Amino acid sequence: MKKPEYIMIHHSAVSYDRNSDQFEANNNYHKAQWDFKSSLGFYLGYNYEIAKNGKVRQARADGETTAACYQQNMNDGRCIHVCLDGHFDNEKPQPAQIFALRDLLRKLVDKYKIKKDNIIFHRDYASKSCPGSNLDIVFIRSLVNGQTEAQNDDENIKEELINILNKAIELIKRL
Template sequence: MVSLPKGIPILKRAEWGAVASVLPMKTHVPQKITIHHTATKQNPERSLKAKLQTLQKFSMERSPLSGGRIKEPWADIPYHFYIDVNGNVGEGRPLQYVGDSNTSYDPTGHALIVLEGNFENEKVSPEQRQSLEKLTLAIAKRWKISGTQIWGHKDNASTACPGEDLYLLLPHLRDLVDGKTSQRK
């Protein structure tokens, strides 16, 4: 079993009431970090627990996507970590298992982090940015991932994800992991 990154508070699956996966999952070892956005409006009033429960329910069902395409059920939440608008971090799919995507790329070896929001028209909150920096550093340190292996979803597939505002943070994350800059305050 792969342990969670140390030194960052994470709402664990048992704490938010995760149910068991509904399909078999393939194991992997993180070698890259890929950043996503939920592409939904930020909602600071809703709890992280409720957001994760809703995402898990959506993920495990046959569900319509924007544009009308139908998504077949996934085994579990597609992402390993979820950062809400308030900067709270939740454990999604256990990190030892390959995540999922509704685009055509193979996420094997990718630690998937999703931030709540649509960053084509919203801004990453300062709290999200701070948690993303800490989480990215912790994952990179734990699995010896270099800054060159930090990606946005759109670097792997034809999509706008993770949205322009979040995508603009990736060079800073790469430099942070490689020790070329420090965390922003």
Template sequence: MKKINLYLLGIAVLTFAVIIYLSFFNLPNYECTENFKVISRNEWKANPPLDTADEISYEMDLLKVLKNIVIHHSAFSGNFGVENIQSYQQDNGFNDIAYHYLISKDGKIFEGRNINIVGAHAGETLEANNLADSIRKHLDAKNIIEAYKLDPDYGSIGVCLDGNFEKEKPTSCQIRSLKKLLSDLMQKYNIDKNNIMLHNEARELLIVQKKLQSVKDETVCPGIFGANAIKKALKEIK
């Protein structure tokens, strides 16, 4: 009798431990998409940019201008979603979603702002802002692109993975899609693998080394868990 009680107690303790483990330590499982085709703005019903006059278009061969890829996390926990990210950013001073691509937890790849439009994700420089102010004062707005050339966003494709990677890891689906997207972008725009960086590396590589001054604080983006997983993924890309 005593033996049976101990046995039942053992099972109860084990069951309890499994429940605790699943509730606290295990991330929800996402079924990875098998479709890597980029989901267009029309398909996910993006809001239009707030003011198309505020868009800075490259208006040149993208092969000549797109040189870098900067990788981010959304910093929102869980699966916040491309629609919510766009709305949040448009409510907080951005003309449109800041990035060119967004990867959801299940690995779906969404089109962000148009690839032909300069992003708003890699940081800001004093020099770009001062020159932009001066150009605006002289009402020479069509030359504003000259100021943007001093900005780390100029020539940088922004890729964001949804999640807060200070608190959670990217999903395996996200890493798989990231590798596919990066390979495609490298090939399509002839981008050197050495020019793919994390957001927290952009300040050094795209601002300090160019002898420009950053007007933004250091960032932890894409988070400690994101940085580890993305660096590992980058090594595996050919």
């Protein structure tokens, strides 16, 4: 297990209108291709896959070896690979997929302190269009925007409430 430093976005390159939840199909396909079982008991090469309806399935633990991008050691666990069902050269991701991706990215970025610039596309590492010409890296990175500020606000409010409560307790004790 490695500490994840990158998150790479992929598409399945199969239209979500042909198959709206491709996890099983891809798991079987990758089993036939590599027979490379994950610690979670799956064969899918990616860590996560997001179906047309936004359902997220995890196939490999974060930091586990993957079979998703052979360039620059991106399979050794340093990179969490997220695949969206669809062919985004021809169609656009569904809003439910974007919301699910946003929530997943925010969770992973926060958990592993991953730099926003380390959210990357497969096509920047291999000569393919993955995750499709309809996906824009600036937009995808913007999905994690505001996370830190919002969290800080929450933390500040929590701290303030605790201070007020402590003061109230002190006052009550003096009564």
